[in-house]
Amino acid sequence: xxxxxxxxxxxxxxxxxxxxxxxxxxxxxxxxxxxxxxxxxxxxxxxxxxxxxxxxxxxxxxxxxxxxxxxxxxxxxxxxxxxxxxxxxxxxxxxxxxxxxxxxxxxxxxxxxxxxxxxxxxxxxxxxxxxxxxxxxxxxxxxxxxxxxxxxxxxxxxxxxxxxxxxxxxxxxxxxxxxxxxxxxxxxxxxxxxxxxxxxxxxxxxxxxxxxxxx
Amino acid sequence: xxxxxxxxxxxxxxxxxxxxxxxxxxxxxxxxxxxxxxxxxxxxxxxxxxxxxxxxxxxxxxxxxxxxxxxxxxxxxxxxxxxxxxxxxxxxxxxxxxxxxxxxxxxxxxxxxxxxxxxxxxxxxxxxxxxxxxxxxxxxxxxxxxxxxxxxxxxxxxxxxxxxxxxxxxxxxxxxxxxxxxxxxxxxxxxxxxxxxxxxxxxxxxxxxxxxxxxxxxxxxxxxxxxxxxxxxxxxxxxxxxxxxxxxxxxxxxxxxxxxxxxxxxxxxxxxxxxxxxxxxxxxxxxxxxxxxxxxxxxxxxx
Numbered sequence: 114x115x116x117x118x119x120x121x122x123x124x125x126x127x128x129x130x131x132x133x134x135x136x137x138x139x140x141x142x143x144x145x146x147x148x149x150x151x152x153x154x155x156x157x158x159x160x161x162x163x164x165x166x167x168x169x170x171x172x173x174x175x176x177x178x179x180x181x182x183x184x185x186x187x188x189x190x191x192x193x194x195x196x197x198x199x200x201x202x203x204x205x206x207x208x209x210x211x212x213x214x215x216x217x218x219x220x221x222x223x224x225x226x227x228x229x230x231x232x233x234x235x236x237x238x239x240x241x242x243x244x245x246x247x248x249x250x251x252x253x254x255x256x257x258x259x260x261x262x263x264x265x266x267x268x269x270x271x272x273x274x275x276x277x278x279x280x281x282x283x284x285x286x287x288x289x290x291x292x293x294x295x296x297x298x299x300x301x302x303x304x305x306x307x308x309x310x311x312x313x314x315x316x317x318x319x320x321x322x323x324x325x326x327x328x
Numbered sequence: 329x330x331x332x333x334x335x336x337x338x339x340x341x342x343x344x345x346x347x348x349x350x351x352x353x354x355x356x357x358x359x360x361x362x363x364x365x366x367x368x369x370x371x372x373x374x375x376x377x378x379x380x381x382x383x384x385x386x387x388x389x390x391x392x393x394x395x396x397x398x399x400x401x402x403x404x405x406x407x408x409x410x411x412x413x414x415x416x417x418x419x420x421x422x423x424x425x426x427x428x429x430x431x432x433x434x435x436x437x438x439x440x441x442x443x444x445x446x447x448x449x450x451x452x453x454x455x456x457x458x459x460x461x462x463x464x465x466x467x468x469x470x471x472x473x474x475x476x477x478x479x480x481x482x483x484x485x486x487x488x489x490x491x492x493x494x495x496x497x498x499x500x501x502x503x504x505x506x507x508x509x510x511x512x513x514x515x516x517x518x519x520x521x522x523x524x525x526x527x528x529x530x531x532x533x534x535x536x537x538x539x540x541x542x543x544x545x546x547x548x549x550x551x552x553x554x555x556x557x558x559x560x561x562x563x564x565x566x567x568x569x570x571x572x573x574x575x576x577x578x579x580x581x582x583x584x585x586x587x588x589x590x591x592x593x594x595x596x597x598x599x600x601x602x603x604x605x606x607x608x609x610x611x612x613x614x615x616x617x618x619x620x621x622x623x624x625x626x627x628x629x630x631x
Contacts, residue, residue, distance in 0.1 A: 156337065159349035163356050173530070173579035175537035178572055181548060185555065186565045190366040268441035275443070275541030282443055285451060296452030303440045303448065310439040 116288075116297045123287050128305060130280040134202055134270040139263055141206035146213025153218050156239060168211045176272050180204040184276035201273035205266065212262045220255030221247060253324040260317035264310055271306075281305070367565065377563035380554060381570065393550040394574060400464060400536045400546065404471035405529050411476025416483040420509070430480075437477040443538050446470035450542040463544035467536065475532050482524050486517030523590035530582045537575065547571045 117124060152164035171179070183200040195203075224247050232242035274282025281302055288298045337345060367373060380386060418430030437445070449466035490513060498508040518525070540548035551571040555564030 157345045157349045157352070159352045163352055169580070169583075170576065173534070173576050173583055174572065175534040175548075175575055175579075177537035177540055177548060178568070178575055181540075181551070182568055182572070185552070186568055189370060189372070189565060191370050192366060268439075271441040271443040272538065272541070275538075282441070282447070285447060289451075294455060296448065296456060299444060299448045299452045303444050306441055306444065307436065307439045 116293050117301050120288055120291065120293060120298075123284055124301070124305075127279065127281040127284040127287070127302075130198070130278065131267075131270050131282075134198070134205065134273060134278070134280055135263075135267050137202045138205035138209060138266060138270070141202065142209035142213050142266065145206060145210035147217065149210060150214035150217035153214060154221060164214065168214055171207060171211045172215075174208075176204070176208050176269055177275065179208055180272055180276050197277045198273075201270075201276060201278045205269060205273070208269070209262065209266045212265070213259070216255055216258045216262055217251070219258070220251040223254040224250045256324055257317055257321045260313060260320070264313050264317075267309060267313065268306065371561075372565045374561070376561045377566050380557060380560040380563055381566065386554070389550060390547070390570070390574075393545065393547045396464075396544070397536050397539075397546040400467050400471070400539060400544065401533045404468045404475065404536070405532050407468065407472040408475035408479055408532065409525075411472055412479030412483055415476060415480035416487075417509075419480055419484055420487065434477040434480055437473045438481075440474075442470055442474045442535055443541060445473060446538060446542045463539060463542050466542050467539040467544045470538075471532055471535055474535075475528060478531075479525065479528055482521055482528060483514075483517060486521035486524075487513050489520060490516055519593060522593060523586050526582065526586035526589060530579055530586065533579055533582060534575075547574060 149164050149167060152160040153168070155161060155164075180201060183204040184197060187200055188194065228246055228250065229242060232246040237245065270280060271282035273280055274286070279287065284302055285295055285298050289295060371377065415430055415434055418426050419434065421427045421430070446466045446469075449461055449469050450463060453461050494512055494516065495508055498512040503511070536546060537548050539546050540552070543549065548571055551564070551567040554560075555567040556562055
């Protein structure tokens with residue numbers, strides 16, 4: 114307990130940065146993922162190729178490697194410079210966007226085929242049948258798995274600790290300078306993560322129950 | 329190409345699609361060209377930066393690092409399958425005193441970030457007098473605890489997806505609980521979940537890269553080491569390109585294997601309702617589509 118209370122500043126700063134990484138990356142990943150997901154079901158073949166290529170490539174790249182590229186490679190390219198935190202957000206967003214895209218696509222696949230056929234039969238266009246008929250229904254099916262994606266994202270923010278971002282995973286390194294026992298610090302960090310994940314899972318369960326439809 | 333989402337495009341729509349398609353390709357080509365241009369402009373393809381990687385000694389070192397990655401992956405994969413089965417047995421037990429602790433164990437290790445788990449092993453335990461924790465041990469235990477817990481849930485989902493009649497029939501002919509599980513439920517569940525299990529192994533392979541942060545000397549660690557050799561013009565991007573190629577090739581290989589199993593098992597899968605097929609792939613026979621694919625995939629997010 115002393116370890117936590119004496120170093121509350123470091124813990125608070127660390128988890129504040131973790132939540133920042135999480136929220137920004139969630140926002141960008143949701144945006145990019147929706148675009149990529151839409152590209153993957155689009156009637157235009159090259160768009161499908163690009164979407165599929167992106168998802169397959171990035172999904173099979175370890176996140177650590179992606180961060181490695183951004184943290185160590187990007188600064189060497191003489192492009193507008195960013196801090197390590199921004200670079201970590203970029204890597205997290207690019208990585209998570211593939212999972213968002215796949216979740217959305219799987220969600221669209223759960224809508225019964227008759228819905229799409231019926232909306233086409235009454236003359237709706239692709240955009241109309243998507244936005245009025247399919248997506249509102251897919252949305253319900255997508256919420257629980259999407260929350261799982263965000264839980265994974267929250268846990269993945271710790272990887273940034275290996276690349277000079279002073280978030281929750283970095284608290285141990287900070288406190289080892291103050292001579293705190295590593296195991297106690299790490300167990301506290303783990304406990305807070307368990308609590309954060311529990312909160313997200315609770316939200317997930319509430320939404321799941323509220324949005325459930327009997328088919 | 330048959331697709332339920334839009335009509336077969338007419339001549340004008342076809343022209344428009346072609347136009348947008350070309351535009352998309354040009355845009356992507358433009359982005360890629362820009363990246364390659366930045367690489368060239370900053371000398372990433374210069375001979376000086378790549379000279380280091382022509383030495384046979386460096387080749388040998390990369391090969392050793394690849395072996396280290398594969399060693400951690402192989403051991404962690406086997407151990408997490410074993411742990412997953414053990415946890416499954418605890419999870420489906422009718423006794424509360426086995427059932428509840430197992431449930432808590434699974435939920436706990438699924439909630440702790442894998443990297444924190446590895447750090448607890450690597451930084452936390454040695455000061456307490458535990459001496460056998462090398463980076464390798466930390467990486468393998470971390471991967472095993474996390475993926476074992478995930479796999480236990482995957483196995484359980486597989487068992488729950490089976491028709492109830494399977495277990496009932498087995499009990500009716502006088503089988504004991506262990507026999508029902510071992511001879512009836514598990515073989516079918518493993519078969520149904522094979523694609524998901526292999527996808528989870530891809531996650532194990534990807535997550536070995538986390539070992540880099542707890543100083544396990546695998547591919548990424550080597551890339552950082554070579555990338556900071558000032559005598560060879562700090563070739564961090566060339567090193568990353570080489571390592572990335574190896575990693576992505578390995579993962580694609582394993583993911584391809586998962587896809588292969590999925591296509592094979594689909595032929596014998598249980599009946600399912602009609603589902604919309606959006607890929608532009610030929611529509612799959614609706615009776616053979618797999619209803620569990622969505623739920624199962626969402627459960628196997630990688631760390």
